[in-house]
Amino acid sequence: MPQQPDPRPTDLVVFGGTGDLSMRKLLPSLYLLDRDGHLVGDTRVIAVSRDGLTDADLRDKASSAVRGHSAVQVVEPEVLRRFRGRLSHVTVDVGGDPSGWEDLAAALTPGRDRVFYLAVPPMISGAICRGLRDAGLVTPDSRVVMEKPLGRDLASAQAVNDEVGAVFDEAHTYRIDHYLGKETVQNLLVLRFANVFLEPLWSSRWIDHVQITAAETVGVGGRRGYYDSSGAMRDMVQNHLLQLLCLTAMEPPASYDRDAVRDEKLKVLQSLRPISGSAVAEHTVRGQYTRGTVHGDEALGYLDEAGGPPASDTETFVALRAEVANWRWAGVPFYLRTGKRMSHARSEIVIRFRDVPHTIFPGAATAPGAGSLVIRLQPDEGIHLTMLTKTPGAGALRLRPVPLELSFADTFATRSPEAYERLLMDVLAGDSTLFMRRDEVEAAWRWVDPIIEAWNGLGTAPETYPAGSSGPAGAQRLISRTGRMWHEEEQT
Numbered sequence: 001m002p003q004q005p006d007p008r009p010t011d012l013v014v015f016g017g018t019g020d021l022s023m024r025k026l027l028p029s030l031y032l033l034d035r036d037g038h039l040v041g042d043t044r045v046i047a048v049s050r051d052g053l054t055d056a057d058l059r060d061k062a063s064s065a066v067r068g069h070s071a072v073q074v075v076e077p078e079v080l081r082r083f084r085g086r087l088s089h090v091t092v093d094v095g096g097d098p099s100g101w102e103d104l105a106a107a108l109t110p111g112r113d114r115v116f117y118l119a120v121p122p123m124i125s126g127a128i129c130r131g132l133r134d135a136g137l138v139t140p141d142s143r144v145v146m147e148k149p150l151g152r153d154l155a156s157a158q159a160v161n162d163e164v165g166a167v168f169d170e171a172h173t174y175r176i177d178h179y180l181g182k183e184t185v186q187n188l189l190v191l192r193f194a195n196v197f198l199e200p201l202w203s204s205r206w207i208d209h210v211q212i213t214a215a216e217t218v219g220v221g222g223r224r225g226y227y228d229s230s231g232a233m234r235d236m237v238q239n240h241l242l243q244l245l246c247l248t249a250m251e252p253p254a255s256y257d258r259d260a261v262r263d264e265k266l267k268v269l270q271s272l273r274p275i276s277g278s279a280v281a282e283h284t285v286r287g288q289y290t291r292g293t294v295h296g297d298e299a300l301g302y303l304d305e306a307g308g309p310p311a312s313d314t315e316t317f318v319a320l321r322a323e324v325a326n327w328r329w330a331g332v333p334f335y336l337r338t339g340k341r342m343s344h345a346r347s348e349i350v351i352r353f354r355d356v357p358h359t360i361f362p363g364a365a366t367a368p369g370a371g372s373l374v375i376r377l378q379p380d381e382g383i384h385l386t387m388l389t390k391t392p393g394a395g396a397l398r399l400r401p402v403p404l405e406l407s408f409a410d411t412f413a414t415r416s417p418e419a420y421e422r423l424l425m426d427v428l429a430g431d432s433t434l435f436m437r438r439d440e441v442e443a444a445w446r447w448v449d450p451i452i453e454a455w456n457g458l459g460t461a462p463e464t465y466p467a468g469s470s471g472p473a474g475a476q477r478l479i480s481r482t483g484r485m486w487h488e489e490e491q492t
Helices: 020-035 055-067 077-086 099-107 122-134 154-165 183-193 221-227 231-249 258-271 279-283 408-412 419-429 438-458 473-480
Strands: 010-015 044-049 087-091 113-118 143-146 173-175 207-215 284-290 292-294 297-299 317-323 333-339 346-353 372-378 382-390 399-407 463-466
Touching: 010 020, 020 044, 020 055, 020 077, 020 419, 044 099, 055 077, 055 087, 077 087, 087 099, 099 122, 113 122, 113 419, 122 143, 122 154, 143 154, 154 438, 173 438, 183 231, 183 372, 183 382, 183 408, 207 231, 231 258, 231 317, 231 333, 231 346, 231 438, 258 438, 279 284, 279 317, 279 438, 284 438, 284 473, 317 473, 333 473, 399 408, 463 473
Parallel strands: 010 044, 010 113, 044 087, 113 143, 143 173, 207 333, 284 463
Antiparallel strands: 207 346, 284 317, 292 297, 317 333, 346 372, 372 382, 382 399
16 A cells, blocks of 8 residues: 655635534544644644634634544643644635635635635535636645535536536545545455455355445434435435445455546446336335334434425435446345434445355254354444354254454554544545545436436335334345345344
C-alpha cells in the first residue's frame, strides 16, 4: 500500500459550517485530527453560513459540539484552545449579497491549498461552485467535497455533476460516502488482497451467497420532510450498500491507486444484472415501520413522525436480491438489506460458503451458520469466521460451529478513527481513493432507477413492519424462496 501524501497547511472552507452535519460530525472529527497531530501547521477551518455569527460565536458552538460528541471522551484543554484558534466564520448568502464572497476572499490565505466542503443540499452545490469561480477563489490545487445524496435519479445526478464539473475537474472532486471511511471497510481490501489463502475461495465455486445488511434502531425523527423525498433506496442502497457490494465483488486492482481501485468498482456496477419490470416484484421488498417497541421503549410509526404528510408510500426498509453477471460471481445471489427502527443496529457483510460437496459424517448433527465469514462494520468492528468442529465427548459424533474472532478493539487496543476523521484526513492529503468517481455514481443510478420506477408503476404501498422487529415478512420470503435464511436467523 503506497504511502499517503503528506498533508500540507490548508484552508478548509465548510459551506453549511453551522449546520447539523458540521456540528455532529465534521467539527468533532477535525478536533480529533488536531489532537492526533493531523492538522498540520496553521491549517484553518472557515465555516460559511448565512447566520451572521462572529468568530467567537462559532468557536463556542464548536466547543459544545466537541464536548457533546461520543468519540471525544476527554476534551483536552490545550488541544481545544488550539483548535478554537483555527476556526473563523464568514457570512455568505449564496445568490444574494455579493459582498459575502469578498469577505471570504479576504479570509483565505494566498498561496495555500484550499478545500471547499459542501455540507449543503446538493441543489445549491452548483451555485456555490459558480460563486467561488466568479469570485476568483478557485486555484489550480483547490478541491471540492460533495455530500450525498447526489441527486434523486440519474438525470439529477448528472445535472449536479455537470454544474460542479464546470468549475472543478474530476481529479479535484471528492464525493464522500462515510461508509468507505469505516476501518473495517478498508480492512476488507486488505483481507481480500493481502491474504493469498482467501483468493481461491472468493468465487461462485465456493461461495453460496452474500448478505450485506445496514440496520438501524433509530427512526427518521425530525428528518421526515427530507426522508419523504428520498426513502431507503436513495438514502442507503444507491450509495452505501452498492459500495460495499463493489468492495466485496471487485477484481484485484493492479495497485492501490485511486483510479485502479475505482476502475474495478465500476466494473462491478456495470455487471449488475438489471432488475426491472415484473422482476422487481420477485427480487425486491420495500417496507415502512409502524408503531412498536425498540429495546423496551415505545416508538412512533413512520406516518406518526413530525414533518411529513399523513399518508406516504416512502419506504424505510429495502431488501433485494442482486446478481453480478460475470465469470467470478455468476449464479451467486447478493442479498442487500437496510432498514430503520429495526430490532438491532448493525452493519455487516456475510460471506456464506457452500457446504462440503460430500460429507463423511452422515447423521452427525450440524448447525446452520457454519462456513460463514462475517465482516462487522458496526458495532464492535471485527471479523468473525465460523468453522465446524467436533464437540468434545464420547458417543455420537456431534459437530458444532465455532467462531474464530478478530475484534479490532481487543487486538489493537486502540480507538478506531471514525469514518469522517479518515475521510477528512484523506481530503487534506489529496488522496481520493476512498471517494466515489462520477462514473461510479451514475452507474449506480442506472441500476437503481428502474427499480424505483417499477415501484411507482405498481401503485402498491410498502409492506408494514412494527418498529423493533426484523423487518417485513416479505424479506424473509425473499431469501427463503431458495432455501436460505438471514444470518441472524441462523444464529437462533
